[in-house]
Amino acid sequence: MRRLPGLFLRALRLRCPSCGGGPVFVTWVRMCPSCPSCGINFDREPQGGYWVGSNTINLFVTEAVFAGAFVGTLALTWPTPPWDAMLWGGMVLMLLFPVGFYPWSKTLFLAVDLTFRPREPEDYVQPAEPGPRVRR
Numbered sequence: 001m002r003r004l005p006g007l008f009l010r011a012l013r014l015r016c017p018s019c020g021g022g023p024v025f026v027t028w029v030r031m032c033p034s035c036p037s038c039g040i041n042f043d044r045e046p047q048g049g050y051w052v053g054s055n056t057i058n059l060f061v062t063e064a065v066f067a068g069a070f071v072g073t074l075a076l077t078w079p080t081p082p083w084d085a086m087l088w089g090g091m092v093l094m095l096l097f098p099v100g101f102y103p104w105s106k107t108l109f110l111a112v113d114l115t116f117r118p119r120e121p122e123d124y125v126q127p128a129e130p131g132p133r134v135r136r
Helices: 003-012 052-077 083-116
Strands: none
Touching: 003 083, 052 083
16 A cells, blocks of 8 residues: 555656666657656556556546536526637637646556556566677
């Protein structure tokens, strides 16, 4: 249980939840295949479909932010809420927020996965065997 805050704090800093090493993103939407520090493979399920959890986290957080913004705007402007502004603002929020939150959804999902399925030796990238040397 002592590990949990560390896992999630490292994930919120966009670092490897396992060791805190990084950076783990090559670009805003492209993650390294494994941690540059500890070598844990970020795609821990080779059959595919592993990142459905991060998409779910992204969807839930986006919906919560939209609901909070909607209810907050309604509460602050009642009895005459700006319906048109809320409509257009909500659409912009729902288009931009998931893209902005994308890296955090990936690292937070890794933290959740490491919480329920601890690291195993096969989760780490195996160093490549050196091939035969070719002289030129």
